Amino acid sequence: MELGLKGKKAIITGGSRGIGKAIAEIFADEGVQLALCARNGDGLAATSRELEARGSAVFHKVVDVGDGAALRAFIAEAVAAMDGLDILVHNASAFGGVDEESWTRSFNIDLMGAVRGVEAALPALERSDAASVVFIGTTAAVETFIAPRSYNALKAGLIVHSNGLSQELGPKGIRVNTVSPGPIYFEGGPWDRHKQNNPAFYEATRDKCALGRMGTPQELANAVAFIASPAAAFITGANLIVDGGLTKRVDF
Numbered sequence: 001m002e003l004g005l006k007g008k009k010a011i012i013t014g015g016s017r018g019i020g021k022a023i024a025e026i027f028a029d030e031g032v033q034l035a036l037c038a039r040n041g042d043g044l045a046a047t048s049r050e051l052e053a054r055g056s057a058v059f060h061k062v063v064d065v066g067d068g069a070a071l072r073a074f075i076a077e078a079v080a081a082m083d084g085l086d087i088l089v090h091n092a093s094a095f096g097g098v099d100e101e102s103w104t105r106s107f108n109i110d111l112m113g114a115v116r117g118v119e120a121a122l123p124a125l126e127r128s129d130a131a132s133v134v135f136i137g138t139t140a141a142v143e144t145f146i147a148p149r150s151y152n153a154l155k156a157g158l159i160v161h162s163n164g165l166s167q168e169l170g171p172k173g174i175r176v177n178t179v180s181p182g183p184i185y186f187e188g189g190p191w192d193r194h195k196q197n198n199p200a201f202y203e204a205t206r207d208k209c210a211l212g213r214m215g216t217p218q219e220l221a222n223a224v225a226f227i228a229s230p231a232a233a234f235i236t237g238a239n240l241i242v243d244g245g246l247t248k249r250v251d252f
Contacts, residue, residue, distance in 0.1 A: 004230035006031035008130065009082040011075060011121065013037050013065050013113065014092030016044040018189050019136065019181065022217030023089055026225045028056035032087070035078030037063035037071075057082075065092040066108035068116045075120040085124035087228045090114040091136045095190065096151030106150035111157050118165060118176075125174050132228045133169075135162045137180035139243045155180075159239050166237035175236040177227050182243025185214040210245025 010027050014020040015036030024034055028051045036051075038044045041062045048060040059081040063074045079085050094109040096102050114135055125131040139145065141156035159178050166176040183205050185191045191214060195202040206214050223242045226232055241247060 001231055003030055003225060004130070005225065005228075007033075008086040009033045009035075009084050010087035010089065010228070011035045011037075011078050011085060011117075012089045012091055013063075013071075013117065015060075015089075016040055016047045018186050019184060019217045019220050020089075020091040021047050022221035023091065023224050024051055024056075025054065026218070026221045027087075028054040028058075030225065030229075031055075033057045033082050035059040035061075035074075035082060037061050037065070037074050037078075038092075039064055065113040065117075066094070066105060068108075068112065071113060071116050072120040075117060079121070079124045084127065085121055086128040086130050087132045087134070088117060088121045088125065089134045089136070089224065089228065090117050093136070093151070093155075096149050096154065098147070098149050103150040103154075106154040110151070110154045111161070114158055114161060122169075122174075125169075126172055129173070130230045130233070131172075131174040132232075133162075133165065133174065133176040134224055134228050135159075135176075135178045136224075137162075137178040137239060139180050139182045139241060139247050141180065142239075142241070143247050143249060162239070163237050170236055175233070177232075177236060178239040179220065179224050179227060180239055180241050180243070181215065181220045182209065182241070182246035183214040184217055184220055186217050205246070208246055209243065213244065215242065215244055 010032050015024045016038035048058040051058045063070050094105040096106040138155045140152040162178045
């Protein structure tokens with residue numbers, strides 16, 4: 001399938017490792033010009049070099065997405081560096097916890113990062129002929145998982161916000177969707193840490209997946225690339241679940 005991504009311009013928050021890096025890699029392979037931000041400067045610089053070696057032009061900047069002023073400045077600089085914007089992927093996450101500090105951090109990164117990011121990117125997206133916004137959610141937002149915590153609740157709010165934006169921005173030609181991963185395994189990631197520190201929980205979660213395994217960042221990135229692309233031009237307001245059959249609800 002021809003995705004129609006060649007020549008497009010994309011911003012990815014949290015783009016230096018894991019899922020964000022995999023999204024950037026598939027975009028680079030499809031001929032997308034990229035702008036990435038993350039908190040780890042060394043990792044961000046290394047990822048940018050790798051992407052440039054794949055043939056993509058890359059603008060990158062160290063940014064804490066929870067800092068609204070810094071995020072807005074990054075998006076303005078990225079749009080100027082790329083001379084436009086077609087795709088915004090909000091991937092950065094605080095991952096959350098149960099204490100009040102975790103709730104505040106999740107609110108500022110997972111939810112308000114999306115709100116502020118879209119607001120800052122909107123003028124550029126309105127000028128695109130194939131504008132797309134993709135929020136990275138989680139299956140923990142649609143089924144009870146582990147325990148009550150900020151990550152689950154704020155990601156649920158993100159899905160609702162995505163749906164509302166899809167209705168508001170649709171008349172402007174801007175599509176808004178969420179892609180919600182289940183357990184995605186990569187070295188150094190959350191499920192790698194569970195595997196090392198709590199193997200029983202890791203194995204139990206893996207075994208709950210109907211496909212009998214956890215997913216890879218590349219598999220999640222494939223879904224993001226499709227839904228962000230002109231090939232999905234008639235899809236907006238969706239929450240695409242990519243979980244290998246972990247969730248058991250009937251998704252009417």
